Amino acid sequence: MLTLAPGVLDGLKYDERGLVPVIAQEEDGTVLMLAWASREALDATVATGYAHYWSRSRRELWKKGATSGHLQEVVAVKVDCDADAVLYLVRQTGPACHTGSRSCFS
Numbered sequence: 001m002l003t004l005a006p007g008v009l010d011g012l013k014y015d016e017r018g019l020v021p022v023i024a025q026e027e028d029g030t031v032l033m034l035a036w037a038s039r040e041a042l043d044a045t046v047a048t049g050y051a052h053y054w055s056r057s058r059r060e061l062w063k064k065g066a067t068s069g070h071l072q073e074v075v076a077v078k079v080d081c082d083a084d085a086v087l088y089l090v091r092q093t094g095p096a097c098h099t100g101s102r103s104c105f106s
């Protein structure tokens, strides 16, 4: 069950492209990746419980793992102190990074 404080997404500050940066973090604290989300992607994440982003290169809603199977089950969505960045707390299936690494930072 995804944890989300009521109305928390409504006060988010999107950039000029309508995007916010999203950090995906494993429950054990490992930082997995940084990507971008539109309001549509955030709503899809909340509605489905799986991480969605906005792919800047493909210019489309991106369900992480849709082709690779490396899905991210989202257990919490958090917004930072000044409401311009988002944290997805996830349970990662397989490697998070398209390079095959567990994390895009390793």
Ligand SMILES: N=c1c2ncn([C@@H]3O[C@H](COP(=O)(O)OP(=O)(O)OP(=O)(O)O)[C@@H](O)[C@H]3O)c2ncn1[C@@H]1O[C@H](COP(=O)(O)O)[C@@H](O)[C@H]1O
Binding pocket: 033, 034, 035, 036, 054, 055, 056, 057, 058, 062, 063, 064, 065, 066, 067, 068, 069, 070, 096, 097, 098, 104
């Ligand atoms: N799977 C990933 C993926 N996983 C983690 N990341 C990280 O997420 C960031 C996404 O940032 P961007 O929006 O700039 O990147 P993008 O436009 O989605 O894709 P790229 O141009 O970076 O390939 C990347 O810089 C990586 O650090 C990934 N970035 C891209 N992909 C691509 O997404 C596609 C679908 O993969 P799955 O979702 O795993 O099925 C594949 O073509 C992958 O190459």
